[in-house]
Amino acid sequence: MASSAVGVDIGTRTITVAEVATSRGSTVVTNFGGAMLPMDAVQGGEIMDPLEVVSALKDLLDDAKIKAKKVWLGVANQRVVVRQVDLPWMEESELRGSLRYQVQEHIPIPVEEAELDVHIVDEFTSDEGDRMQRLMLVAGHRDMINAHVSAATEAGLKPIGVDLNPFAILRAMGDDSMLDQGRQVLVDVGAGVTNIVVHQQGVPTFVRMLVNGGDDITRALSSGLSMSPEDAEAFKRSAAVGNTDDAGARIVTEQADAFIDEVRGSLDYYQHHQGGAGGPQLGGVVLSGGGASLVGLRERLEAALRLPVELGDPFARYPAKNTVYGAEDLQRVGPSLVTAIGLALGGLE
């Protein structure tokens, strides 16, 4: 088991890095940082302009003084899919060895072009009396994953693993202390991708990567008010969801509501497609990602979902060590570091 690890989250607008370390049973964040990416270098979580990504990542590693080379990367975009699949039970080693030959019908990517990963979610007996297992199958286009790996490599890093961002978010923020009220939902709002995870005691039971995020609002403001993207971004950061006083405020509120509808639709789908009348009970939501900072979003989501929604604070669980940031700053930046911290935590396992 490694005693420290680094996660690198190449997002749509921001690259974030986090380094975690364990000693004597406690885990702390020893280093973190973030750098903005130029517009369109990454779209919907996919690298479009590798040179821009490499240069931003190099600068970030210098600024954050990250010395370690071995890093964990994450992906979340439309070229990776997660499917729930039921297969006859078998030993895990046999399952992993034969996965390629068993799953083509379940994924929209030719297996020859896919990287596969699997999480065992449950074991059950079929109506016919056969021992079965329920799996969360992840399949990503190999060239998309390679683009992430080579960007990190070009920046001087040695990627040792690629994880799905939703799993990283679950690792960083998953908490079962409210299980008696229902399952916990994690919603991480990025610029171009929003990751949704429902879990039960740390085991993911639902994963959805929406290609919606904070930048939808910025874009709508920019076109609706004929503003530059920079001005639209600044406008958004001073706006509040729920306000309808002027044209700009109405755009923000409309866009946020459309976004909330997407999240609610995903959770409705999940509840209706998971066994039993009414589906699993949901207990509460933890909101993270840079988009979670939009003023009023948390309250609006809470009202729409009729569930308690809290802002994720990864530093409450994994304190920041040797940082120049004060408590208030850590609370402000914490939500946008959840993915990078979760990726790093995966490296400790």
Ligand SMILES: Nc1ncnc2c1ncn2[C@@H]1O[C@H](COP(=O)(O)OP(=O)(O)O)[C@@H](O)[C@H]1O
């Ligand atoms: N204070 C804020 N108010 C509203 N939106 C914000 C704020 N800070 C960041 N955002 C939004 O968060 C998004 C970036 O979140 P982040 O998690 O860094 O995304 P990604 O990892 O996809 O690049 C952008 O859409 C940005 O506009």
Ligand SMILES: [Mg+2]
């Ligand atoms: Mg991010």
